[in-house]
Amino acid sequence: MKRLAWASLFWATSAMAAPGAWVDGVLPVNNPPVMPAVDLPVSLPRANPAHEAWAQQTPDQRLVYNVVTPQILPWPSSLPKDATAPAVLLVPGGGYQFLAMDNEGFDVAKRLDKQGVRVFIVKYRTLPLPDSFAGFKNALAGLFQRGERPASDNRPYAVADTQAAIRYVRGKAAALHVDPAKVGILGFSAGAMTVLATTQANAVDARPDFVGMVYGPTQSSDVPPKAPPLFAVIAADDRFFKDQDLSLIHNWRLSGSGVEFHLYSAGGHGFASQPNGTTSDAWFDQFALWMKASGITAKSDRK
Known part of the structure; x- marks a missing residue:
């Protein structure tokens, strides 16, 4: 991929407000949401002595940071228990400093559940940050307010974790009631960067069957064979x-x-579940229609 694309994505975060506008208002979450989760195997180990923690940008927008153990979170499905369906793996963004778990995870999963797919959220490892809420706020201020670049590139770890998630869903397809030939990924911001890199890696057993990128890269000459x-x-x-x-x-x-x-x-940036009166508000309906038109989901899917 051209250098510009990687550089631009490295700065991508999921904050709705302009840089510098929301860091001071972020609050710790003392009772993080409880979701069924499956730990994923780690194929690219990295030491991180910090503990996973949650914060909130607004009352309805929660972030998780210092993710040390990659996990896949199966969204509770409203499909018939034994119905085989396509799978969509959601890959949230957050500049690799955090994951925007509501805006680009839970809130999108709720809408996808009505489209006749089984939904899984990929909770991939984030950049190691100081093991305190104050340290997390200072890291965000460095990114948003002081314009500091992260000291290391998290992309290889995020890709490894996303590949592990694809392998898990495809390998457990029968038990999860997933069509192993219809396992796709949908990423946002830095999550879209991860989706693209995962697809470009073209690993035989971790190759997505369809790909979605929301406010992600648009510049690259690297297209995998039989994309x-x-x-x-x-x-x-x-x-x-x-x-x-x-x-x-x-x-x-x-x-x-x-x-x-x-x-x-x-x-703007970060409109996943945040309507703002522009045509970008239509992205989800267009994604749902694209899945139907492409034969990923059935024409009779629920509305």
Whole structure:
């Protein structure tokens, strides 16, 4: 991938407000949400003495940081218990400093559940930060207010964890009532970066069958062989990616694979579950329609 694309994504976070506007208001979460979770095998070990912790950006937007143990969180399905269905693995963003678990995880999962798919949230490892809430706030201030770059690249660890999640879902397809030929990933911001890198890695047993990227990279010449169908959306005023060209979309299309791309006139960054009165509000309905039109989900899926 071209250097510009990686550099831009490395700065991507899921904050709704402009940099510097929300760090002081972030609060610790003393009772993090309890969800069924499965620990994933770690194929790329990394020492991190910190403890996982949660914070909230707003009362309905929670973040998790210092994720040490990668996990997959199966979303409680409203499908018939024994119905076999496609799987969508959600990969939240957060600049690799945290994961936006409500905006790009739980809230999206609730909507996806109605589309005839089984949903799994990938809780991948984040960058090691100081083992305290004060340390977490200072790290965020460094990113948002002081413009400091993280000291290390978390992308290889996030990719390893996402690959492990794909292997888990596909390997347990019968027990999870998942169609092993319809296991896709949908990522946001840094999660979209992870989705792209996972797809580009093209590992035989961790290759997604369809790919979704929401406010992620649009610039790259690296398209994997026999690339899976791609759905991508971004706003023209996205503060992290507006200087990128659309070479990824162009090259993906030239590869012969299916591409659905939406460039919204406005919407900013982080609009996953945050309607703001722009055409970007339509992204989820368009993703759902794309899955139906592509034959991933059935035409008779619920609304």
